[in-house]
Amino acid sequence: MHDHAKGNRKGRAGRKANDVKADLIAVVVAVINRDPCVLTIGLEAVLPSGPFELAHRSLQSGVRVWVEQRTGQPLGYIEQLYTFADRDRIGADERAISISYLALTREEDATSSTRRCWGTWYDYFPWEDHRSGTPAMVGDVLRPRLFDWAHNAADSATRLERRRRAGVAFGFDDRAWNEELALQRYELLYEAGLVEEATRDHGSTALVSVPGRPMIADHRRILATGIARLRSKIKYRPVVFELMPPVFTLLQLQRTVEALAGRLINKPNFRRLVEQQELVEETGETSVETGGRPAKLYRFRHAVLDESIAAGTKLPLARG
Amino acid sequence: MHDHAKGNRKGRAGRKANDVKADLIAVVVAVINRDPCVLTIGLEAVLPSGPFELAHRSLQSGVRVWVEQRTGQPLGYIEQLYTFADRDRIGADERAISISYLALTREEDATSSTRRCWGTWYDYFPWEDHRSGTPAMVGDVLRPRLFDWAHNAADSATRLERRRRAGVAFGFDDRAWNEELALQRYELLYEAGLVEEATRDHGSTALVSVPGRPMIADHRRILATGIARLRSKIKYRPVVFELMPPVFTLLQLQRTVEALAGRLINKPNFRRLVEQQELVEETGETSVETGGRPAKLYRFRHAVLDESIAAGTKLPLARG
DNA sequence: TCAAAAGTGTTATCCTTACACCCATGT
DNA sequence: ACATGGGTGTAAGGATAACACTTTTGA
Numbered sequence: 005m006h007d008h009a010k011g012n013r014k015g016r017a018g019r020k021a022n023d024v025k026a027d028l029i030a031v032v033v034a035v036i037n038r039d040p041c042v043l044t045i046g047l048e049a050v051l052p053s054g055p056f057e058l059a060h061r062s063l064q065s066g067v068r069v070w071v072e073q074r075t076g077q078p079l080g081y082i083e084q085l086y087t088f089a090d091r092d093r094i095g096a097d098e099r100a101i102s103i104s105y106l107a108l109t110r111e112e113d114a115t116s117s118t119r120r121c122w123g124t125w126y127d128y129f130p131w132e133d134h135r136s137g138t139p140a141m142v143g144d145v146l147r148p149r150l151f152d153w154a155h156n157a158a159d160s161a162t163r164l165e166r167r168r169r170a171g172v173a174f175g176f177d178d179r180a181w182n183e184e185l186a187l188q189r190y191e192l193l194y195e196a197g198l199v200e201e202a203t204r205d206h207g208s209t210a211l212v213s214v215p216g217r218p219m220i221a222d223h224r225r226i227l228a229t230g231i232a233r234l235r236s237k238i239k240y241r242p243v244v245f246e247l248m249p250p251v252f253t254l255l256q257l258q259r260t261v262e263a264l265a266g267r268l269i270n271k272p273n274f275r276r277l278v279e280q281q282e283l284v285e286e287t288g289e290t291s292v293e294t295g296g297r298p299a300k301l302y303r304f305r306h307a308v309l310d311e312s313i314a315a316g317t318k319l320p321l322a323r324g
Numbered sequence: 325m326h327d328h329a330k331g332n333r334k335g336r337a338g339r340k341a342n343d344v345k346a347d348l349i350a351v352v353v354a355v356i357n358r359d360p361c362v363l364t365i366g367l368e369a370v371l372p373s374g375p376f377e378l379a380h381r382s383l384q385s386g387v388r389v390w391v392e393q394r395t396g397q398p399l400g401y402i403e404q405l406y407t408f409a410d411r412d413r414i415g416a417d418e419r420a421i422s423i424s425y426l427a428l429t430r431e432e433d434a435t436s437s438t439r440r441c442w443g444t445w446y447d448y449f450p451w452e453d454h455r456s457g458t459p460a461m462v463g464d465v466l467r468p469r470l471f472d473w474a475h476n477a478a479d480s481a482t483r484l485e486r487r488r489r490a491g492v493a494f495g496f497d498d499r500a501w502n503e504e505l506a507l508q509r510y511e512l513l514y515e516a517g518l519v520e521e522a523t524r525d526h527g528s529t530a531l532v533s534v535p536g537r538p539m540i541a542d543h544r545r546i547l548a549t550g551i552a553r554l555r556s557k558i559k560y561r562p563v564v565f566e567l568m569p570p571v572f573t574l575l576q577l578q579r580t581v582e583a584l585a586g587r588l589i590n591k592p593n594f595r596r597l598v599e600q601q602e603l604v605e606e607t608g609e610t611s612v613e614t615g616g617r618p619a620k621l622y623r624f625r626h627a628v629l630d631e632s633i634a635a636g637t638k639l640p641l642a643r644g
Numbered sequence: 645t646c647a648a649a650a651g652t653g654t655t656a657t658c659c660t661t662a663c664a665c666c667c668a669t670g671t
Numbered sequence: 672a673c674a675t676g677g678g679t680g681t682a683a684g685g686a687t688a689a690c691a692c693t694t695t696t697g698a
Contacts, residue, residue, distance in 0.1 A: 022377045023343040057342045063409050087407040087423050089383050239638035273640030296676030297668035318559035320593030616649025617695035
């Protein structure tokens with residue numbers, strides 16, 4: 005969708021002062037060995053990207069071209085994440101716009117090219133993995149640092165506000181952890197000056213950063229946006245299957261969802277959920293896997309993509 | 325969010341062949357007299373828009389500037405909708421990118437400027453208003469035309485596929501109507517050549533269009549995107565209040581939601597839903613309105629924006 | 645007195661949640 | 672035997688949906 009033509013545009017004059025550079029940038033995700041991985045290029049923490057060019061048929065196909073050229077990784081599902089503009093740079097006569105995309109794929113080729121570099125996203129966001137309980141660093145490091153930050157605010161209204169925001173984002177003060185708030189958490193840490201990018205951007209070096217690998221420019225924020233979007237999307241649209249092999253067991257499926265969500269889920273209930281929504285069908289085969297009773301193998305029912313597009317109604321409609 | 329700076333960019337060379345023009349374009353919504361209205365400029369069916377300029381602090385502030393300059397309408401809530409590129413135009417050496425936004429506001433000023441022009445969005449999408457039952461045109465016009473289109477497909481697989489897509493989008497064949505599919509419906513009609521924009525874009529004049537006012541360029545598709553987004557969003561985020569006066573009755577609130585959703589909702593259940601989620605609080609006053617018993621007046625509890633950010637969990641978490 | 649809108653209650657049903665428990669295989 | 676993972680059952684609690692009914696005003 006969003007790919008058919010725009011009509012009836014007035015002819016344009018030549019390039020003008022307000023023209024901008026448009027960059028395409030991709031968060032490419034695969035789950036490898038129960039770890040949610042993101043594709044970076046070279047040895048640096050850099051997301052694959054490139055300029056949008058005349059030759060590209062559309063923005064999406066531009067993303068495909070760049071990623072496949074630079075990493076050799078073919079992409080499956082793609083969706084747009086967000087578009088943002090550079091902040092003014094003094095003396096610059098041009099600005100750049102970044103259009104970010106989320107892409108899902110499978111790493112099948114064991115021959116990991118040097119161009120292709122997969123890394124767990126929890127290297128960048130160690131506070132996001134709650135599969136073995138809340139990480140110690142959340143209580144030991146983030147909580148005191150964030151509370152300090154709150155406490156150092158100028159007025160008491162701001163102090164309370166910061167406390168509350170930290171509490172909501174990280175589940176302090178008896179609040180529940182919400183895995184979908186990945187972006188808010190990163191932005192809060194940035195605002196509090198607790199990630200390297202913040203001190204780097206502002207030229208200050210005062211605060212010691214919190215654990216978690218930084219990325220170039222604002223790539224870590226884009227990655228956080230992708231994680232948040234994916235964690236929210238798996239709940240109402242069957243996108244997980246883009247990350248699965250053609251045939252899989254229900255536990256493999258569960259582990260994949262757990263990897264993305266960063267939390268453990270209840271096995272019996274998860275199975276019922278999947279079966280009840282008729283997302284999968286048995287292949288008839290069973291797997292001869294590591295340890296335990298052989299598991300039935302399933303495949304994704306591609307038909308569900310057509311069928312319902314799950315209503316998702318929350319409105320109490322009349323005379324139903 | 326998404327407004328802090330990008331760091332460490334390499335210096336850029338001067339303008340290059342791949343630079344593009346970036347347009348900002350806004351779907352500005354208000355509900356006036358129980359009708360969901362969209363802001364257009366002049367007498368034409370044109371959404372307010374303008375180029376992104378060096379002077380703008382960010383994309384969002386650029387949208388605010390343009391809309392307020394062109395229409396005098398102050399904007400409240402704003403969110404990004406989608407970014408897309410023009411299709412190649414033969415011989416063009418430049419392309420344009422459109423970044424579209426959804427904005428919510430209230431029309432308070434009864435002195436409707438000539439610059440400001442509000443029109444029901446159901447003028448553009450008459451098939452979307454199901455508040456008085458399914459519009460006759462859906463069964464009388466759209467259904468036969470879409471079935472013809474399906475029937476005229478080259479192969480039988482495509483015929484079936486088209487039938488199914490039409491059925492899902494418009495609720496044919498005993499399917500339920502889903503108000504969130506506004507964009508799919510428009511795109512289906514475009515693909516079937518049943519809206520003016522389609523024949524205009526392809527230079528053909530063969531088919532007679534279906535009722536519904538066309539817009540310039542692809543503005544109608546952008547509007548459909550905004551409608552779909554808003555219809556989906558009101559279900560899980562309290563954005564309706566951006567469209568309400570500071571103080572209102574529960575029935576006014578219900579009518580506003582109904583206007584947006586294009587369907588009637590059940591009064592008692594709606595009230596419970598609102599009260600249960602503690603979205604509003606009584607002002608203590610009652611309204612002396614048109615006909616019937618005086619209604620309690622409510623105001624939005626802005627606190628809810630902070631509090632929960634409603635989990636929206638669909639995963640069966642373990643040992644919760 | 646009636647129309648119109650405000651507001652309350654009650655029930656059946658479904659979905660989610662939380663457990664408890666048994667099955668099949670390899671070592 | 673037991674560890675590991677596969678797989679089923681069930682009962683409590685909450686949310687939703689459907690509908691019936693009472694209250695308060697103005698014309």
